[in-house]
Amino acid sequence: MTAVDEIKIGGMGASRRRVEDNRFIRGKGNYVDDIVLPGMLHMEILRSPLAHARIRSIDASKAWAMPGVRLVLTGETMAARNLAWMPTLSYDTQAVLATDKVRFQGQEVACVIADDPYIAKDACEAIVVDYEPLPVIVNPTQSMADGAPLIRDDKENQPNNVIYDWEVGDKEGTDSAFAQADLVSKIDLHYPRSHPSPIECCGSIADFNRATSKLTVYLTTQAPHIIRAAVALVAELPEQMIRIISPDIGGGFGNKVPVYPGYVASILASILLERPVKWIEDRTGNLISTGFARDIYLHGELALRKDGRILGVRMNTTADHGAFFSDAQPSKFKIGLMHSAFSCYDIPNAHLLARGVYTNKAPGGVAYRCSFRVTEAMFFQERMVQAAADDLGMDQAEFRRINFVRDDDFPHRTPWGFLTDSGQYGKCLDVGLEAVGYQDFLMEKEEAAKRGRLLGIGISTMTEPLGAGNSREYDILGIKMFDSAELKIHMTGKALLRTGAKSQGQGHETTWAQIVAHELGIPAEDVLVEEGDTDTAPFGMGTYASRSTPVAGAAVAMVSRKIRSKARKIAAHLLEISEEDVEWELGRFYVRSQPDRGVTIQECAVAAYSNMPDGMEPGLENVAYYDPPNLTWPFACYIVKVEVDPATGVWDVLRMVAVDDCGVRINPMIVEGQIMGGLTEAYAMANMQFITFDAEGNCIGSNFTDYLLPTAWETPGFELHEVVTPCPHHPIGAKGIGECAAVGGPAAFVNAVMDAVKGSGVRNIDMPVLPDRVYEALQTGQDISGAPPVKM
């Protein structure tokens, strides 16, 4: 009897096929919209056509009169139950249904609940709302102007449209670093508003049962337990009587973290009507009202020494939060983890000033495939770095290398005080440069330039903080950012694992079982993974910010170790030796002096129910709550080669090389899938995506004709490479990987195009780098700034 083969049982490092795909590819997934309950009614939302207007009156009498209409909710109905406003995750308030005025186009004004969704939609059109239009604000400049109309006149102590001014870092030290600089490199950048756009829009089915007093809500949420707590607080229902079920989720990307008005309205409607009420959002509703991402401006400065060393960094950001400050982020910092910028570089002095403002645009500021503004931080960082290298006339790879934190300099305090614990930044860059053929390409580029062809190469290197969090700095509504896992080993040695995370496509059902296999030697296929039901799953904070593996995944390892610890006692009992003489190898305990005498973990499981030692509780079950000591710090190097067509401004990606260091890889296939998905989104952000607004606040980007999702047709091929630096504090050495490519990728694409056009004097084209913007920049030699203007 020898230890089991870890790869054969689907343990760590096995590219095991995704268990969940069995049902997805057969069309047997179970999404919120698939669920049909007896007597279920349907809800539709009437949204504001105007971006800023006072509501004079709402006449819903025609809607009420339509056959099949059961209920019409307005702000007045909500206000009577103290539900017209709800708290946001950023300690602001957000209207559920508008009472006084509407503050963005698409804001929820009324809800109709009817026998079918068609009646509900028609009835919404029959509601007459009398609006008094007000002046509209669509960008921070207008928002901060003297005499700007006050958007949040509902709030006390809100004299203007500024939400916060926040700063971090050492201003004096940074000023003196700039005073000593040989050169100061400056750049102004805009990260345009984009949208996570999960393929499944948001939705809910609220089912209040008067007889049992129990409220069950099927919900498209990435964090069911937090929602349960929020519903308990907002609806003032006892928490044990609330059950949130998050079934299969068709993508989240941060969009499904917040609480949306539709959820609240459907819950109230079910309580009032005592019938299940289903709300399924349409695409336009999702794009114009739910959590957007980015929309932030930067003025950045780097203090440089002639030899290429960065002496100091200044960042001054202005974030456009829309009508309500509802950034879904749990850190104690107003602008999330923006100050994690430059963490891979050794910079002694740094100062960040951040301002947030209200505008008449949809609220949100969700962490779209990122950890709370980390995407913006890393994009700004890498654009500033490339501009600085160009200003110095220094090779961009070399400039990065001389400023990297060295491998022997960990743990390292970042410019703004985070603690990084490991990394091989130089090696990661070298692997990328080698793979892409950097030196050869520089010559090829020079040759091509002689024939009027514009080639360019862009690099983006970064380390980002993933896996919120540690409980000292991260909480939601005061709840610390731990996570959990509960493992039950059945008598036959099979297992049931539940965690407080919630997969939206990440493959938890596959990878969690692999961690159990790694820790206990139980084949992954013998482990059933369940998530998303608050009545059965242990309390956890959900899945976003790449926190599943860093936090819940660690809990899975820790609960497995607790099980192993009890199994060891059982093994000692079965082998009739003292516990100290028991040795472990994967899947089996044995006698130290007689390695062939042993018992398998499965045999221990039987004994846990049938032959336990005297005085031991029966059973082999446990739960672990894991509060990580630090964030995890994956590192990446992305390199893009492009050719720009000067006559059309079209740019083609010639090659894209990605080197990721996410520590130990649990399932390499899933990791690669995550990286490719992230790079695809990065390409789309750089190339085509933006949501903009005209002067009246009309949202341009309210459907997939205007807001573009990339397809396989135009997405370039990606070449993936890896470096492995295990995370020193994670039980299995893993770090987050869900977001790295989407975070670090955009700058590589933009840097490549900027490298191609820099001969014309152009230093920056803001995203998306559309052909017309490239063409205009090449024609004029001028930078192109801001969101693409709407010239109708």
Next chain:
Amino acid sequence: MMKLRFASPEMLVDINEIPDLDYHRVDDDGTIRVGAVCRHADLERSSLLDTRQPTMAAAAPLVADPIVRMRGTLVGSVCHADPQGDWASVMTALDASIIAQGPNGRRSIAVRDFVLGPFQNALAFDEIAVEAVVPTPRGMPAGGYLKLERRVGDYATVGVAVAIDRVGSQVGRAGIALTAVGPATIAADAAAQKLTGRPLTADNIGEAAELAAEAAQPKSDHRGSADFKRQMVRVFTSRILTGLLRSEEEAA
């Protein structure tokens, strides 16, 4: 249109089951006929078009995306009369016609008269379009179609269709039409005129490209500025014609 609530017809008639409308063929005299339910994908994969009608062959793989090409039709696209539709430009450049059939029989309407404006066509309420007809070429057909789109399947930012019939070293007939740069498909006749009755040269290609750009009536929007779109018309017209000139020179 119905999803956007722009149209709320009382009745929809599915013509998919009408027999024998899914053809495309070339008559003995070179006339090309495309039936009303012939899919884009049929044209994309057709072995007839490469040599017999290169402008159509160039356009077919650029229409919408692969999913739409499996369902949509050339005749339907022309009837839809979207100024951003590709086939209306190609058909205009080829002087093609639409055959309408109603209670009073069949009639032929030139595509340039068929498209009245955005989403408006010349069909009477009791007629359906049953066929598109591309007339017999006056020489050896050559041409191309170029399109700028932000993403596969997006509406065209700009599209240019060029079709010429070569007679010896001369251009016997020329047609140029523009997609997405006006309230309807634009026939750039002055540009085409510049090419007719003489050999293709770098000079008259430049003049034709300039005239095509002048014919465009683009508007600035989130797909690009008017100036940029006009430039794309210039570049695409020139690139198609220069490609034809080059292949002519290579053949010689």
